[in-house]
Amino acid sequence: MQLINDPGYDLTYADVFLVPSRSEALSRFEVDLSADDGTGSSTPLIAANMTAVTGRRMVETMARRGGLGVLPQDVRTEIIREVTDWVKTRHPVLETPLKVTGGDTALDVLHLLDKRNHGAVCVLDEAGQLAGVVTADDTVGVDRFSSVASLMRMPQVQFTDQDLLPDDATEPAVALEPAFAAMEAAGTNYAPVTTASGELLGVLTRAGALRSTIYRPNLDSAGRLKVAAAVGINGDVRGNAEALLEAGVDVLVVDTAHGHQQKMIEALAAVRRAVQASALPVPVVAGNVVTADGTRELVEAGADIVKVGVGPGAMCTTRMMTAVGRPQFSSVLECAAAARELGAHVWADGGVRYPRDIALALAAGASQVMIGSWLAGTYESPGDLLTAADGRRYKESYGMASARAVQHRTSTESAFTRARKGMFEEGISTSTMFLDPARPGVEDVMDSITAGVRSSFTYAGARTQTEFRQRAVAGVQSAAGYEEGKPVPTGWT
Numbered sequence: 001m002q003l004i005n006d007p008g009y010d011l012t013y014a015d016v017f018l019v020p021s022r023s024e025a026l027s028r029f030e031v032d033l034s035a036d037d038g039t040g041s042s043t044p045l046i047a048a049n050m051t052a053v054t055g056r057r058m059v060e061t062m063a064r065r066g067g068l069g070v071l072p073q074d075v076r077t078e079i080i081r082e083v084t085d086w087v088k089t090r091h092p093v094l095e096t097p098l099k100v101t102g103g104d105t106a107l108d109v110l111h112l113l114d115k116r117n118h119g120a121v122c123v124l125d126e127a128g129q130l131a132g133v134v135t136a137d138d139t140v141g142v143d144r145f146s147s148v149a150s151l152m153r154m155p156q157v158q159f160t161d162q163d164l165l166p167d168d169a170t171e172p173a174v175a176l177e178p179a180f181a182a183m184e185a186a187g188t189n190y191a192p193v194t195t196a197s198g199e200l201l202g203v204l205t206r207a208g209a210l211r212s213t214i215y216r217p218n219l220d221s222a223g224r225l226k227v228a229a230a231v232g233i234n235g236d237v238r239g240n241a242e243a244l245l246e247a248g249v250d251v252l253v254v255d256t257a258h259g260h261q262q263k264m265i266e267a268l269a270a271v272r273r274a275v276q277a278s279a280l281p282v283p284v285v286a287g288n289v290v291t292a293d294g295t296r297e298l299v300e301a302g303a304d305i306v307k308v309g310v311g312p313g314a315m316c317t318t319r320m321m322t323a324v325g326r327p328q329f330s331s332v333l334e335c336a337a338a339a340r341e342l343g344a345h346v347w348a349d350g351g352v353r354y355p356r357d358i359a360l361a362l363a364a365g366a367s368q369v370m371i372g373s374w375l376a377g378t379y380e381s382p383g384d385l386l387t388a389a390d391g392r393r394y395k396e397s398y399g400m401a402s403a404r405a406v407q408h409r410t411s412t413e414s415a416f417t418r419a420r421k422g423m424f425e426e427g428i429s430t431s432t433m434f435l436d437p438a439r440p441g442v443e444d445v446m447d448s449i450t451a452g453v454r455s456s457f458t459y460a461g462a463r464t465q466t467e468f469r470q471r472a473v474a475g476v477q478s479a480a481g482y483e484e485g486k487p488v489p490t491g492w493t
Helices: 056-064 077-087 104-112 170-187 207-210 235-245 262-278 292-301 318-322 330-341 357-362 403-409 416-421 442-460 465-471 477-484
Strands: 016-019 045-047 068-071 100-101 120-125 130-135 190-192 201-205 230-233 251-255 284-289 305-308 345-349 366-371 394-395 431-434 475-476
Touching: 016 357, 016 442, 045 056, 045 357, 045 442, 056 068, 056 077, 056 442, 056 465, 068 251, 068 442, 100 104, 104 120, 130 190, 170 201, 170 207, 190 416, 201 207, 201 394, 207 442, 230 235, 230 403, 235 262, 251 262, 262 292, 262 442, 284 292, 284 345, 292 305, 292 330, 330 345, 330 357, 330 475, 357 366, 442 465
Parallel strands: 045 068, 045 366, 068 230, 100 120, 230 251, 251 284, 284 305, 305 345, 345 366
Antiparallel strands: 016 475, 120 130, 190 201, 394 431
């Protein structure tokens, strides 16, 4: 990347803009956003290992659309094993259906609808065969204890696996265009997919049909969705890493707020030994750091990828509490250069507010970008969807160094020890993350981000990440320059 006017001080994303370059005519669909860091990601987006952000639904959806979701280190190993097993049985093209039986109630349906971006549930009979569907509209104005059997109806469109995934298909998406057309003609956005005998395999939506022709799922060597998980630097680090490897995790993230310390070096070496003993091709990620020196030490200790960022996250108060951290664009730029010298890579962790920030992180040299709070207010994040006094839907989020997170992390320790540790918080314990009606699902957010990033590549005349890093030209702007780039609010005069 070329910086045309280096001011001599550190920069964050809002300080920087990209300059369009002369290029050949290039379509967004010609752009390949794939990461070159060994994780297999075709979409350079990662759901951060935050308890309020990443659970089984987030991991599944991110992997289906080419990214990664990192399960938090606070989750017990047996639960990670269960989640990993579950994710790896999910279909790489079809979305996981919500399911009820005829004996369930309208209230059961309403509780499930918030778990997915489908707006409908499938009804199974006693033999487990598809019996019908119930949509959100079917529950309007009915008694909450009405039986599903009294509400359900046959789907307007239904497919079999051979309709969508014929044995002779060279690509899973080969029949998705006619499937989209069939749903469009029927005026429906939802179609169950079954075997020829009626066994439910998944569901297809119109948006899902389109997405499966644009995104390439992130799959392991057996064709299953990939799972990433974090491991902390305390306790039996090697034992924890071995348990995660045994559970089938595809990427290990050794994570602590201050990654440039001896304890991290020792933990990272232990994780590297566990991976080498397993003989599995599992990339090891470690962080967080913000300097070239920190990057080099982690790579030399065994990291394939270094996580960059201290304090830029929306839930983090580290910089205001401690003055420790560094503006994120300069951090990524310096750390990525150091990692490249050693044949390693970096992930940019935090500080992104708009799709432009993702593009800038990739231009600075990151292979992927971690997102936390941006995804917390979506259907797929963990937690219940609540309703505010003004009718808006929301979920609660919190930082992973907050008192709330510390209480959860130390639940097995004595009350005295927990109280002492709870006094040292560097994060927000409760934040309201409103569901965006225009982008309520994580896939909607990914669509918005990748649309912007793909366009950034075309402005630079780049088809791949490597070309983008080489061709991107950036400049430093004033605060007024940044404000000038924002759209004018509706009704403003």
